[in-house]
Amino acid sequence: MSAPNTATSPVDPALMQEVAQHIVAALNLDLPAEDIDPDAPLYGEGLGLDSIDILEIALVLSKHYGLQLRSDDANNHVIFRSLRDLAAYVGEKRTR
Amino acid sequence: MTQAIRAPLSAQVAGIGVLGPGLADWAQARAVLRDEQAYAAQPCVLPVPQILPPAERRRATAVIKLTLASGLEAVAAAGLKAAELATVFTSSGGDGRNCHEICAALASSDRLISPTRFHNSVHNAASGYWGIATGAMAPSAVLCAFDASFAAGLLDAMVQAAATSAPVLLLAYDTDYPEPLRQVRPIPDNFAVALALSPTAGGLARLAIDPAALFTAEPATCMDDAALEALRLAIPAARALPLLRALALGTPGRLVLDHLPGEQLALELSPC
Numbered sequence: 100m101s102a103p104n105t106a107t108s109p110v111d112p113a114l115m116q117e118v119a120q121h122i123v124a125a126l127n128l129d130l131p132a133e134d135i136d137p138d139a140p141l142y143g144e145g146l147g148l149d150s151i152d153i154l155e156i157a158l159v160l161s162k163h164y165g166l167q168l169r170s171d172d173a174n175n176h177v178i179f180r181s182l183r184d185l186a187a188y189v190g191e192k193r194t195r
Numbered sequence: 196m197t198q199a200i201r202a203p204l205s206a207q208v209a210g211i212g213v214l215g216p217g218l219a220d221w222a223q224a225r226a227v228l229r230d231e232q233a234y235a236a237q238p239c240v241l242p243v244p245q246i247l248p249p250a251e252r253r254r255a256t257a258v259i260k261l262t263l264a265s266g267l268e269a270v271a272a273a274g275l276k277a278a279e280l281a282t283v284f285t286s287s288g289g290d291g292r293n294c295h296e297i298c299a300a301l302a303s304s305d306r307l308i309s310p311t312r313f314h315n316s317v318h319n320a321a322s323g324y325w326g327i328a329t330g331a332m333a334p335s336a337v338l339c340a341f342d343a344s345f346a347a348g349l350l351d352a353m354v355q356a357a358a359t360s361a362p363v364l365l366l367a368y369d370t371d372y373p374e375p376l377r378q379v380r381p382i383p384d385n386f387a388v389a390l391a392l393s394p395t396a397g398g399l400a401r402l403a404i405d406p407a408a409l410f411t412a413e414p415a416t417c418m419d420d421a422a423l424e425a426l427r428l429a430i431p432a433a434r435a436l437p438l439l440r441a442l443a444l445g446t447p448g449r450l451v452l453d454h455l456p457g458e459q460l461a462l463e464l465s466p467c
Contacts, residue, residue, distance in 0.1 A: 154310040
């Protein structure tokens with residue numbers, strides 16, 4: 100299994116914006132997608148999301164990009180660390 | 196040995212909350228029911244529940260918004276503390292829109308269900324959000340009795356208030372069903388009524404039920420106004436309207452509320 104991208108990896112800005120839009124829509128967030136700090140933590144502090152939100156994001160991205168995001172993945176703390184990390188994972192694993 | 200209960204079961208209505216189509220709160224409902232204001236059937240407007248923490252507020256469905264708005268209105272009117280109040284939630288069915296979304300996901304190719312939808316699908320979701328919003332740790336019952344749900348909830352809340360000698364908040368509510376569910380369950384809009392019931396004197400009126408003659412085969416008390424009668428029949432929680440009218444007018448006397456066919460709930464109202 101390849102190591103997930105880190106905050107220093109290059110990520111397609113358009114894809115990152117698209118993922119941000121999915122997050123805002125799926126969670127009914129009261130902020131524009133472009134206001135999500137790509138490097139702020141998604142969980143807890145930062146965007147202030149909780150475990151149900153993370154599951155919701157996993158579901159929406161799995162459906163849209165045809166990839167597997169499993170609740171028992173040992174790398175979840177890295178995959179979901181920030182918008183940038185999540186978009187990098189999507190870019191790497193997407194099948195559509 | 197079972198001994199027949201002879202004393203009437205009674206409770207004082209200490210506070211009222213209402214939210215429904217064309218009825219923004221109890222003040223407006225009271226004016227309409229007293230014929231001081233014409234009833235204008237407008238779609239029910241659900242307020243954003245600012246009392247909830249941000250994450251729960253984002254996930255709040257119509258059921259949550261309805262119960263928080265009407266319940267908090269009744270509690271404030273009664274001068275009670277929501278955090279200390281036992282609650283009885285009663286609804287004729289599930290959350291129709293949430294159920295529709297889950298059915299649509301199950302009918303799709305991947306069958307993956309939104310965790311938020313799943314979390315909101317339980318029948319006690321309204322009670323759970325109420326507890327988060329108010330910090331209430333008191334007992335909470337959640338009932339469902341199809342079209343008999345308001346009367347069943349009122350009976351349960353009155354028994355609890357008498358048995359515990361403590362106030363109880365009754366929250367009766369129904370939300371609309373989207374198509375295609377609406378074809379089999381044609382609930383057209385949202386409606387909620389909340390009654391803060393107290394076992395001690397004071398409040399707007401005393402409700403009494405005779406335990407020896409709880410039920411009657413008499414038809415339910417109807418609304419004179421055609422639009423309000425249509426509302427009473429269209430949304431199960433609105434079966435409370437004849438009681439609300441008697442409370443608004445301060446009319447003493449007997450009321451029959453829709454419950455089960457041949458077993459309607461009979462009660463006496465005495466204004467304070």
